[in-house]
């Protein structure tokens with residue numbers, strides 16, 4: 001997945017389009033991450049001034065939600081469910097296998113809502129049920 005390089009003018013236009021939304025800080029952070037793949041360090045001050053909130057408030061929201069990134073996203077991301085049903089179906093060993101075999105960022109998540117098809121994984125945004133190393137590698141191609 002590729003994203004455009006950070007551009008503060010583009011970021012300002014994204015924020016302007018969200019000005020009338022309730023709870024604009026989280027929505028703004030999500031919108032900037034969706035556009036650029038992460039939340040650039042300049043975004044905190046930009047959001048604070050746009051919505052008349054403190055930088056501390058923006059930083060607090062940014063650091064509270066684990067899905068918000070402050071560094072550019074890697075080319076590929078694999079999330080492997082580590083909750084109970086998936087653990088029972090071998091998610092831990094799958095995670096070890098995947099970490100040793102692919103160059104993607106591999107991280108744990110806790111329940112993808114796909115427990116009936118455990119172990120579950122998300123590869124570059126696509127949900128995979130009964131995940132195996134082969135399925136994940138195939139999806140990364």
Ligand code: FES
Pocket residue numbers: 081082083084085086087110111112113114115118119120
């Ligand atoms: S426990 Fe893994 S998807 Fe629910």
